[in-house]
Amino acid sequence: MTSASDLLDAEIAVIGAGIGGLSAALTLAGSGARVIVVEAQLHVGGKLRSLDVSGAAIDSGPTVLTMLDVFEGLFDQAGLNMSDYVTVRPSHCLARHFWPDGTQLDLFADLQDSAAAIADFAGAREARGYLDFSRRAEDAYLALKDSFMAAPAPSAASLTLSGGIGAMFKIAPFRSLDAVIGDHFRDRRLKQLFGRYATYCGGSPYQAPGPLMTIAHVERAGVYLVEGGMVQLAEGLAQACRDRGVRFLMGNRVEQIELDPAIGFQLHLDDGRAVNARAVIHNGDPSMLSIAGRGNTTVPAVCPPxxxxxxxxxxxxxxxxxxxxxxxxxxxxxxxxxxxxxxxxxxxxxxxxxxxxxxxxxxxxxxxxxxxxxxxxxxxxxxxxxxxxxxxxxxxxxxxxxxxxxxxxxxxxxxxxxxxxxxxxxxxxxxFPGSGGALYGAAPNGAMSSFRRPKVRTAVPFLYQAGGAIHPGPGLPMVALSGINAARAAKMDLGSTSMSARTAIAGGTSTPRAMTGSMR
Structure with missing residues (x-):
């Protein structure tokens, strides 16, 4: 039995201090919400982690930062400057590529520098193909940025309506990434290089859809180096959250969540305390969010192996x-x-x-x-x-x-x-329990794979989810967008629903409904 002294109150509770959870918390705090973040580990960041090897801190998770505007906007909406929390600088050389035949190629942030390098590497025709591919990737990115990436629950129909048939042609959703790349390159090595972008989402270029070409544009638009290591991005977000009043409960695991229409949610922690909240955002693998209720059971969103x-x-x-x-x-x-x-x-x-x-x-x-x-x-x-x-x-x-x-x-x-x-x-x-070790949620294989990814709203009112397994997908900026979308959905729903309506949605009873399972 939890005593009154062990109860903590928040408007919204966030489970998990990965990039999705931190982005949700900062978005909420920036709008004035009272937020508590519960994290099982003693450090923030989730997959964005550092390992100590012989006294050296080594980034051992995501190592590439792109779409800086997403993070700058996240700080800005909270009335803060990202540069006060995280120091970044652009990289001129995006990557160096080596092949077994002894050849190598550098790609650069500057379009013409890359085209010149490709001309020296594989000839003028392939350089022209690269310029055409880059324009196509940029068009696809612009077609998807607002209508898909920033939308909380897009569908193929909504995407078609927002951009028309022309937009669908640009993003090539029904062709494989490899096929799209083949429109522009003949050189086997270049096809392999640009096809590798499918692995950024954990997929195969022969099965992943054409829209993943947008990654080529995103990288060329800016790859950034984080001073002090990638984990400083998470640390900076966490400090910004604290400066906006977010409370962190580190080293605490959520063992059970109870839903009571008179309270909202109650999170039971492994140290005996509990957190009351009107809404909850779960930043973790969706397979770990199992919910049982009176007269019905919600099955976790388990991704088959x-x-x-x-x-x-x-x-x-x-x-x-x-x-x-x-x-x-x-x-x-x-x-x-x-x-x-x-x-x-x-x-x-x-x-x-x-x-x-x-x-x-x-x-x-x-x-x-x-x-x-x-x-x-x-x-x-x-x-x-x-x-x-x-x-x-x-x-x-x-x-x-x-x-x-x-x-x-x-x-x-x-x-x-x-x-x-x-x-x-x-x-x-x-x-990351429930993932099987998968680093990107479900594989992005098949034309409709992006639309099948779980969305930020769940079947339970006022319960939301964020993270790399949730729309819009993996990668630091995409994960941040999932947290932002979840936070906005929570604020919208809480602002438009009265407690009496909430009671009706929950079943019209004060009998708690238990939600069990590890919430890492």
Whole structure:
């Protein structure tokens, strides 16, 4: 039994302090709402995390920041300046790409610099194809920015009505990303490079729809480096929330939520306290939000294993890098992209020859690490999301570390004096229960996949959700938009619904309805 002294009151409670939860909390606080954020971990950020390896803090989650205007607008609506909380600077070189045949290509924020590099790499025709593709990707982005990304619950019909048939033609929803790329490029390596954008959402370029071409425009419009590491984005958002009166309960797990029409919601915490709130926003995997009520049962939105997005095997390490020149973002491609994705999605195995992403966190446009000294690297290989079916042990982690370092050495990058922490799909499942280790929710495979993604409003009135598994999808700015959309929906619904109407919606009884399950 919870005593009165253990009760905490908020207008809106947010479960989870990932980017979605923080964005929701700041949006609500900026409008004057009383907000409490409950987080099971002792740190904010969710998937935006840092690991300590031999005293070095290594970004071990998202490493690319784009669509800065989303975050600037988030701070601005709360009456704050983002620059007072987070220091960022644009990167000129977007990424360096390596192929097994020894060729390499840099892409840049400047369109003409990239076109010139592609001309030197693959000829004038491919450079013209790149310029055409870039214009097409920008048109698709502009068609989707307001009608899809910022809309809380878009549909194919609403998208068609808002932009007409012309907009649908621009975004090519019924063609695969690979097919769209093939309209512009003949060079196998360039098709592989731009097809890789499907993995940003955990999908395959041969199954993911054409609208994912927008990622090419988003990156070219600006990739930003965060001073102090990516986690500073989460820390800055959290501090802004505190400055606007948000209260954080860190290291507290929500064990149960009760719905009582006379109160709203009551969140029961693992330390015996409870939080009363008129509305709740859940920032976590939707499969963990199970709800049982009098006379009805709401089944969690479980994503079947075969529909999950990709997971990953990652190395967070310090070591001395030799053999090739790295920039901040580097990609070492496999020799056969189609075979790689067939292995991942059809055989559900990690390829023998995986594409590897390497984030060299001590390198940027302005400087390089001291030669011969260890530097911080984050290495990622895509993997099936089978973390709830197969639990990796230390021996398997060591095998994967050796395998990935060997693959890099074969591509010319030798690492020595390595100290490493390995994260497997089962580790991601442990960190984010219910996901199976999937890092992006459901895979974006199929023309209608984006419209099937869960929306911010749930079947339970005044209960909302946010995060990478929720519309508009994965990626830091998309996750932030999900939190913003959830917050706006909550404020709109609370402002237009009286308590008597709420009682009727909830069933006209004061008998609590229990919502159980882990709410990490």
């Amino acid at each position: 075969h529909e999950r997005s990709l997971s990953a095997v990652t190395l967070s390490l310090t070591g001395i890098a030799e053999g090739v020149d790295l920039v901040r973002h580097n990609v070492f491609f496999s020799s056969d992209a189609r075979r790689e994705f067939s292995t991942l999605f059809e055989r559900r195995e990690v390829p023998d020859e995986p594409t590897l992403y390497v984030c060299a966190q001590d390198r940027d446009d302005a400087g390089l690490p001291t030669p011969g000294q260890p530097e911080r690297l984050f290495v990622l290989a895509n993997a099936p999301a089978d973390g709830d079916d197969h639990v990796s042990d230390d021996r398997e982690r060591q095998q994967w570390q050796a395998r990935m370092l060997k693959r890099l050495a074969e591509m010319g990058l030798t690492l020595r004096e390595v100290t490493c922490a390995v994260t497997m799909p089962s580790d991601f499942e442990a960190l």
